[in-house]
Structure formats: structure tokens, C-alpha cells
Amino acid sequence: MCKDCGCSLPRHSHDHSHLHHQELHTNPQLNDKKTLSVIHKILDKNDVEAAHNRAHFEAHNITAFNLMSSPGSGKTTLLEHLKEYTKLNYAVIEGDLETSRDADRLIAKGITAHQIQTGSACHLDAFMVHGALHHLPLEGLDICFVENVGNLVCPASYDVGTHKNIVLLSVPEGDDKIEKYPVMFRRADLVLITKCDLLPYFDFDVEEAKAQLKKLNPDTQILEVSIKQGESMQAVAAWLKTNLRQTTVGEPQ
Amino acid sequence: MHEYSIVSALIEQCEQHARANQATKITRVDIKLGVMSGVEPTLLETAFETFKLDGICREATLCMTLQPLVIKCLDCHQESVLAERSIVCPACNSYRTQVLDGEDMLLMQLEMEQEDER
Numbered sequence: 161m162c163k164d165c166g167c168s169l170p171r172h173s174h175d176h177s178h179l180h181h182q183e184l185h186t187n188p189q190l191n192d193k194k195t196l197s198v199i200h201k202i203l204d205k206n207d208v209e210a211a212h213n214r215a216h217f218e219a220h221n222i223t224a225f226n227l228m229s230s231p232g233s234g235k236t237t238l239l240e241h242l243k244e245y246t247k248l249n250y251a252v253i254e255g256d257l258e259t260s261r262d263a264d265r266l267i268a269k270g271i272t273a274h275q276i277q278t279g280s281a282c283h284l285d286a287f288m289v290h291g292a293l294h295h296l297p298l299e300g301l302d303i304c305f306v307e308n309v310g311n312l313v314c315p316a317s318y319d320v321g322t323h324k325n326i327v328l329l330s331v332p333e334g335d336d337k338i339e340k341y342p343v344m345f346r347r348a349d350l351v352l353i354t355k356c357d358l359l360p361y362f363d364f365d366v367e368e369a370k371a372q373l374k375k376l377n378p379d380t381q382i383l384e385v386s387i388k389q390g391e392s393m394q395a396v397a398a399w400l401k402t403n404l405r406q407t408t409v410g411e412p413q
Numbered sequence: 414m415h416e417y418s419i420v421s422a423l424i425e426q427c428e429q430h431a432r433a434n435q436a437t438k439i440t441r442v443d444i445k446l447g448v449m450s451g452v453e454p455t456l457l458e459t460a461f462e463t464f465k466l467d468g469i470c471r472e473a474t475l476c477m478t479l480q481p482l483v484i485k486c487l488d489c490h491q492e493s494v495l496a497e498r499s500i501v502c503p504a505c506n507s508y509r510t511q512v513l514d515g516e517d518m519l520l521m522q523l524e525m526e527q528e529d530e531r
């Protein structure tokens with residue numbers, strides 16, 4: 161049962177019995193010392209909360225996307241402009257502390273947004289996202305975006321309860337970032353190369369970026385995007401539409 | 414520096430296991446870190462040495478095993494341990510592979526001292 165919302169969604173502290181062999185065996189040399197074999201994911205608590213968040217989203221038939229990138233790659237700008245290209249109803253959980261005005265920027269465009277007060281956190285975790293999602297009217301939404309803290313390292317380790325990861329890499333940052341931050345790009349379901357209108361001014365090799373990404377994550381799609389090129393924004397909207405969670409039979413439409 | 418939040422989750426787990434086993438002290442914490450788990454081992458170690466001081470892990474040593482990427486090729490069925498961070502099969506250059514290990518961070522084992530029965 162969720163205390164924040166009074167909802168009946170359970171938090172499954174999932175059954176570890178299969179991988180959780182608690183063989184407590186006494187070390188023969190030292191009578192008072194015991195060795196306990198555990199095999200436990202270190203971020204297990206976060207993962208349980210993430211599953212709970214997903215249950216919230218799914219109860220409202222919402223698909224949630226986690227947006228990650230360096231600061232300034234264009235996450236907020238993309239969310240501001242996307243509205244013009246899709247009929248899908250979306251809201252944003254804003255966790256980017258670099259620009260504390262991000263939620264206000266979105267609200268000014270008529271987009272529902274809630275700012276998480278991250279303090280000095282370098283990533284969002286599932287607990288922060290849970291707190292925020294109870295501030296959003298989930299009814300009638302198709303998509304909930306989580307704009308993560310601008311950082312290509314820390315957010316990669318945390319499941320926040322979204323369904324897919326979208327990682328942005330802007331042209332001015334350089335094509336070597338995929339190789340430098342392999343964990344983040346390995347976890348991407350979609351990579352957006354943003355600010356592609358700037359390609360003529362930077363030595364960003366799109367083919368090289370694609371080759372690097374393929375070595376880490378061959379199934380990921382790459383889209384070249386610029387907010388100044390409407391067609392590229394339509395491609396993002398189309399990807400979102402085809403990547404909505406499949407509604408299972410029997411679930412309310 | 415998410416290593417600090419990872420370490421606090423780790424120490425919390427250690428404390429739970431200690432309570433469940435009536436341990437008074439944890440003397441060793443064994444963890445396994447995948448090279449693609451997204452944590453920096455040296456930062457994790459520093460964080461552990463700082464955070465352990467006010468809890469049951471006070472005197473514990475942290476033993477880290479670094480787990481390289483292990484993949485299984487779906488084309489040539491070869492299992493490989495990789496030195497570089499890529500999931501391409503070194504035997505046949507196929508991209509159709511499955512990662513078997515190297516992406517997780519796991520608590521593996523704890524060594525603890527229990528209440529003296531005197």
C-alpha cells in the first residue's frame with residue numbers, strides 16, 4: 161500500500177529465495193566469526209521503489225521515459241517544442257538542478273510539470289520520482305517524461321521507474337562522448353543527437369557516433385534532431401508513439 | 414558522486430543482515446562490481462571508508478572484485494571475457510551477443526562477529 165497516495169499498489173519486496181542462499185556457516189578457525197553469503201543487488205531498495213513507480217504509471221496506462229544527458233544538451237528545449245509535433249498528452253517530472261527554472265519554462269508552454277527539489281543530488285532515484293509523481297495529475301496522460309539531472313555518469317546507475325531511457329548528445333559536446341560514457345549509452349533505448357543544425361560548425365562525425373554506439377548497444381536507434389528542423393521533431397514524436405507501452409488485454413483503454 | 418548514495422545503501426543492507434544474525438560487528442564486506450555497473454571503484458572505496466565510521470561496519474574491510482564484461486555470442490556460441498567496453502564478439506565480430514556478467518553491483522558476502530555467549 162502506498163502511503164503517499166493511499167493507493168493499493170503493493171511494494172513487492174521481491175522474493176529472493178532463489179538467489180538468496182543464506183548459508184550461515186561457521187568458520188572453523190575462528191569460533192566467533194561467521195561468514196554470510198548474500199548475493200544481493202546493492203541498489204535493491206531503489207529497484208523495488210522503481211517497480212512501484214512503474215505500477216503507478218501502468219495503472220494509468222502511462223508510458224514513462226527517462227531523459228538523460230549532460231547539462232545543456234537540450235532536454236528541456238525538446239520537451240518545450242515537442243508539444244507542437246504530437247497529440248500525445250504528456251507531463252514532465254523535472255529533476256534537472258542546473259536550471260531551476262526548467263519546470264517554469266515548461267509550465268509557461270502549457271505543459272504540466274513538477275520540479276523535484278534535488279538539492280545537490282547528482283542523479284534522481286526512484287524515491288524522488290515517486291514523491292513527484294504524486295504531485296502530477298496522472299489521469300489522461302499518455303506519457304510522463306522524467307528529466308534527469310544533467311550528468312552522463314550517475315543517473316545511469318538508477319532505475320527511476322520509467323519504461324525506456326532516452327539519452328541526448330548534442331553536437332557541440334563531440335562524438336567521443338559515447339566512448340567516454342559507455343554505461344549511460346549502453347542503457348539507452350533511443351539516442352538523440354541534438355542541435356544538428358550546428359553540424360556545419362562542429363567536427364561532429366555522426367557516422368563515427370553511430371559506429372561507437374553500435375559496439376555498446378547494437379539495438380538502439382539514433383535520431384538526428386534539431387528544434388529548428390520540424391521533420392526531425394516529427395521523427396521523435398513518431399518514435400514515442402511507436403514506443404508506447406503495449407496495453408495488455410483487459411486493461412482499461 | 415553517486416558512490417556516496419551507493420555506499421549508504423550498502424551499509425544499510427549490512428546493518429540489516431547484522432541485526433538478522435545478532436552480529437555485533439561486521440569485519441569484512443565482499444562486493445562484486447561490474448566494469449559496466451557505472452561505479453568508480455576508488456570513489457566507492459573512499460565513500461565506504463568515510464561512511465563506515467559511525468555504524469556496524471566501523472572496523473570492516475571492503476573487498477571489491479571487479480567483474481569484467483562476459484558475453485555469449487548468439488551466432489558462434491562462444492563465451493568471451495572482454496577487456497574493452499564493447500559487446501562485440503571477439504571471435505566472429507557479431508553484434509548479436511548477450512551480456513552474462515559485468516553490469517551489476519552486488520553484495521556477495523559478509524563476515525561478522527556474533528554476540529559472545531559468556
Ligand SMILES: Nc1nc2c(ncn2[C@@H]2O[C@H](COP(=O)(O)OP(=O)(O)O)[C@@H](O)[C@H]2O)c(=O)[nH]1
Nearest residue numbers: 231232233234235236237238354355386387388
Ligand atoms: N541551435 C540549437 N540550440 C539548441 C537546440 N536545442 C536546445 N538548444 C539550446 O541549448 C541550450 C540548452 O538547452 P536546454 O534545453 O536548457 O538543455 P538541458 O540542460 O538539457 O535541459 C539552450 O540555449 C537551447 O536554446 C537545437 O536543436 N539547436
Ligand SMILES: [Mg+2]
Nearest residue numbers: 235236256262
Ligand atoms: Mg533542463
Ligand SMILES: [Zn+2]
Nearest residue numbers: 162164165167
Ligand atoms: Zn505510490
Ligand SMILES: [Zn+2]
Nearest residue numbers: 282314414415
Ligand atoms: Zn554523482
Ligand SMILES: [Zn+2]
Nearest residue numbers: 486489502505
Ligand atoms: Zn561470435
